[in-house]
Amino acid sequence: MPDIISIIVVEADKDRATQIVDSLRAAGECEIRIIAEPTALARQIQDMQPDVVLIDIENPSRDTLEELALASGPMERPVAMFVDRSEAGLSTAAIEAGVSAYVVDGLRPDRLKPILDAAIARFRMFQRMRKELSETKRALEERKVIDRAKGMIMKARGVGEDEAYAILRKAAMDQGKRLADVAQALVTAAGLLL
Structure with missing residues (x-):
């Protein structure tokens, strides 16, 4: 404030x-x-x-x-x-x-300031909690997409989970994109081909 x-x-x-x-x-x-x-x-x-x-x-x-x-x-x-x-x-x-x-x-006038202070503090606390919840949900969704993309790479190339992750990570670095974005692109492209 x-x-x-x-x-x-x-x-x-x-x-x-x-x-x-x-x-x-x-x-x-x-x-x-x-x-x-x-x-x-x-x-x-x-x-x-x-x-x-x-x-x-x-x-x-x-x-x-x-x-x-x-x-x-x-x-x-x-x-x-x-x-x-x-x-x-x-x-x-x-x-x-x-x-x-x-x-x-x-x-009552004597209670007004402390109540407003408490309302502001409570609002800020809930605002932080909403933000953390949103970030946690986003991270979980990204994790799911990355796991799906790894599974697709494992199946297509016949490699293990660690190698599939390394392939995905290298592709992200080569393209200068976030790992989750490359994983989402792979999952989306695979969905179009099926």
Whole structure:
């Protein structure tokens, strides 16, 4: 996050929005914009590209909660949601939708900064986990393709696994490409010939 974070506050009540803005400004440097009407929230947030979204809603329904959470881009930025009351299962639904912090019993100014800090930290942690998971999946897929290509070379040339790997690696080095890319090209070409 940058030194001065930009925050969008989704709050329909003007007095409450003023209280939130005052609490945020007292907590540190930030650029704050208020969205009073949550219709077209996704477009407004996309246009403004905030660092954090803070949503204050009295009593959300499951549909409202999911719409607000998804519109605020929880996979792109931390989202903190403050509610006065919550039905059973709504907190779970909010977390599953990507909300970084779901706070029941409303928004109190003295709790705002620590909750936002926790939401940002949680978001960063999940962002790292998503990236690691994506990289692990990609590596596993590449490993499968390399193994298939080695199997094809072993069968076509009548060589062992180590020699098939060496042939594949040499081809990658000769072409200046990644091993996985050469393996994928071989598997694709073989698929076209069969």
